[in-house]
Amino acid sequence: MKPRVLLLTPFPPFPPDNGGVLRIYSIVRRLKEHCDFSLLTFVRRTGERRFQQHASAMALRSLFSEVHSVPKESTDSSHPPPGLPQIAREWYSDEMAVLLRRLAAEGRMDIVHIEFLQMASYVDAAGGVPTFLTEHDLSHLSLFRSYFREWTGLRRWGQVGEWLRTRRYHGAICRRFDRLIALTPEDRGRLAQVVPPEKVSLVQTCVDLERFQFRPEEEGTPRPADMAYVGHYPHYPNEDAALWLCRKVLPRVRARAPAASVLLIGSAPTEPVLRLAGPGVEVTGTVPDIRAHLDRAKVFAAPVRLGFGIKGKVLEAFARGLPVVATTVVARGIPEFRPGMDLLVGDTPAAFARQVLRLLEDPGLRRRMAASAREKVVRHYDWRGSCDKLLALYRVAAGTRVPEASPQ
Structure with a gap:
């Protein structure tokens, strides 16, 4: 039975x-x-x-x-x-x-x-x-x-x-x-x-490892977007993360990389999130398949500051081959991933921006971290x-x- x-x-x-x-x-x-x-x-x-x-x-x-x-x-x-x-x-x-x-x-x-x-x-x-x-x-x-x-x-x-x-x-x-x-x-x-x-x-x-197959950034084939974030935006921590990323982190990244861009992917963007759209910030709204949008980005940003639990969107980014910069709130939910080896961690706008810049300026580091995180997600998730x-x-x-x- x-x-x-x-x-x-x-x-x-x-x-x-x-x-x-x-x-x-x-x-x-x-x-x-x-x-x-x-x-x-x-x-x-x-x-x-x-x-x-x-x-x-x-x-x-x-x-x-x-x-x-x-x-x-x-x-x-x-x-x-x-x-x-x-x-x-x-x-x-x-x-x-x-x-x-x-x-x-x-x-x-x-x-x-x-x-x-x-x-x-x-x-x-x-x-x-x-x-x-x-x-x-x-x-x-x-x-x-x-x-x-x-x-x-x-x-x-x-x-x-x-x-x-x-x-x-x-x-x-x-x-x-x-x-x-x-x-x-x-x-x-x-x-x-x-x-x-x-x-x-x-x-x-x-994470669905068959659906999110490993598609890391290829050497010599730059991706158009610098950072991507995925969220269901009526859930307030996701709205807060998007606002913090674009208002606090992005200006600090642009101080050294003026053309830096953000891709905000995900369902039901709220009015505050929609108002972030502009030069270098794209708000996609609900998409039929997030994989194609993840494949446009060099770095996955996970600037979630509120809540507990595990963030499935981060596991999907790891599985797909995107290196991740996250807050401690996110990192605590995935203890198998080692800061500095499998992901980078920053909790203030300046620290988060520094970690993003480390990855944007070092394609080799992006590839190494993506490969290490993929191995961990296959083993544990x-x-x-x-x-x-x-x-x-x-x-x-x-x-x-x-x-x-x-x-x-």
Whole structure:
């Protein structure tokens, strides 16, 4: 018997145009021959995104045996349990809780796997079915590295009460789950301070090595763009990174390389990101395939300053053959990559610009770092290893520890 897994997500995990969605989609696609997946998710009935989300839900029927949806608008007239922080209140729906209880009572699944903290309050509707929670980003635990726009700058001081409420909620809700899934060793350590360590498992985000084949810069064939960055820009850390790169770092790079250019790739650029477009700064918007755009750049910049977790876009750059300059926030999530050997690290605009210039002025260094990082990403971030781990956890939870071939 295959483990029957109900995934509970805040939005349909398609198209895979941002890190969290790409992770869910990649795992389900690789494990669908070994697990019977169903999906319970919100979709919008009104507004600009309603057609895209309904099309996404339809597209997922090839991966999920059942797709159940609840209108996101149902959260507007619901009655959240008292004490929920804003992140949970905004995603609480009486209709969603009733539907999950019904599915659980009908014995339709062996496991309920909830994705993202904003959906964690539904753990109590699982009706005794084993529950998993994937923590995609633990920065809600930090007032200074949070991914919430409202918790940045001077505004954060008005959010101290909400931050404390979120921290208390996080600890209490995590203890109700049977299994927590962490994305990095650093995150696993943080979660192990909240629940018994044996309840926390590391299942890293990885990269599709077949799709992102090694295409390093060829000697004597210069690439037109100096730096590239990839982001889903409604996620505030990505907007912040793009603004910091273009406003703070790029002028320092141009002081020594006046023609230096930046390529901002990725979905749904916000108004502040769109306003960055100009001479030497291209904002592509959503693209059908980021590989062709990565192949235009000499260096991948990862100037993310907020959040925790692992940045899949950096793994894709490593796999494709781009040397990377990153902040310490990014480097902490990928401890196998050694600063100075596999990537360069800078945390101030001046330090980041110096590292970019080192690579721009030394094609040999770019090629050496690209080759070293590719070797590391192949060794440590192949999806087969992470899928094997998650499948083993599913089988234990479902009581179906039947030997099967490893997922490809």
